[in-house]
Amino acid sequence: MSRPAITINLPEFRILSDVASVAQAVADHVVSALCVKPSLTLGLATGKTFVPVYARLVQKYRQDGMLLAKAVTFNLDEYVGIAAEHPASYRTYMRTHLFEPVGLPPDQTFLPGVEQEIEQGCTAFEDEIRQRRGIDLQLLGIGRNGHIGFNEPGSPFDSRTREVRLAPSTLEANIRDFPDGEVVPPSAVTMGIGTILDAREIIMVATGQAKAEAVARAFETSPDLVCPASALQLHPRVTVYCDEAAAGLLTSAACAFSA
Ligand code: F6R
Numbered sequence: 001m002s003r004p005a006i007t008i009n010l011p012e013f014r015i016l017s018d019v020a021s022v023a024q025a026v027a028d029h030v031v032s033a034l035c036v037k038p039s040l041t042l043g044l045a046t047g048k049t050f051v052p053v054y055a056r057l058v059q060k061y062r063q064d065g066m067l068l069a070k071a072v073t074f075n076l077d078e079y080v081g082i083a084a085e086h087p088a089s090y091r092t093y094m095r096t097h098l099f100e101p102v103g104l105p106p107d108q109t110f111l112p113g114v115e116q117e118i119e120q121g122c123t124a125f126e127d128e129i130r131q132r133r134g135i136d137l138q139l140l141g142i143g144r145n146g147h148i149g150f151n152e153p154g155s156p157f158d159s160r161t162r163e164v165r166l167a168p169s170t171l172e173a174n175i176r177d178f179p180d181g182e183v184v185p186p187s188a189v190t191m192g193i194g195t196i197l198d199a200r201e202i203i204m205v206a207t208g209q210a211k212a213e214a215v216a217r218a219f220e221t222s223p224d225l226v227c228p229a230s231a232l233q234l235h236p237r238v239t240v241y242c243d244e245a246a247a248g249l250l251t252s253a254a255c256a257f258s259a
Pocket of ligand 1: 045046047050076147148
């Protein structure tokens with residue numbers, strides 16, 4: 001029996017010299033989207049990659065004001081079992097790096113996994129996205145193992161928001177946020193890959209040499225569950241922003257699309 005045809009898309013690559021240029025370009029992209037649609041539904045990522053991006057957005061807000069006044073945001077993920085006030089929670093991260101500096105009120109921001117009943121919370125999170133008519137622009141980082149959100153290798157491409165176990169390499173990478181011998185929570189709630197692919201537009205950001213292998217695997221091999229980010233080849237509107245270090249293993253064919 002023949003398989004149903006799938007359309008593979010090559011993302012648009014923007015390869016820039018360094019982290020600062022990538023952060024500025026991503027912030028400019030988000031600001032342009034907000035100019036077109038001030039009531040943008042914006043999907044947000046956390047992690048080291050996005051700290052300079054949010055710093056640029058905060059800078060923009062301080063210059064012009066009103067940056068995200070009408071926007072609604074949905075975060076990709078949150079650890080299970082740590083308090084909102086914990087310094088390593090993604091609620092703390094977002095409050096610190098974006099929500100409080102730009103004055104985004106809590107009723108315009110949604111994170112998964114913050115309810116007591118996780119399954120109900122996941123359903124409510126998906127319902128909320130649907131009621132807002134879907135995510136207009138989703139920001140993504142990439143893990144060294146190719147994860148997007150906390151969709152670790154093996155995650156189905158049609159998965160929805162759910163609780164997941166974190167891969168050993170993710171626990172190892174994120175230990176930096178849990179100093180003083182604290183352990184990284186073994187599980188998290190994440191938007192599913194299917195939820196991510198429903199966004200109308202996606203931006204992926206990768207910086208640093210440690211991401212080069214994952215970036216190449218995501219876009220230069222066929223979509224495969226072993227590399228969750230390769231699912232982005234199934235989306236028609238993806239822009240990948242990389243610094244030169246993260247783009248280091250892309251072939252010239254892919255780099256032909258760089259800025
Ligand atoms: C975080 C998230 C993760 C990170 C990825 C890269 O919300 O969804 O997929 O984007 O682990 O993290 P950094 O940027 O810290 O290397």
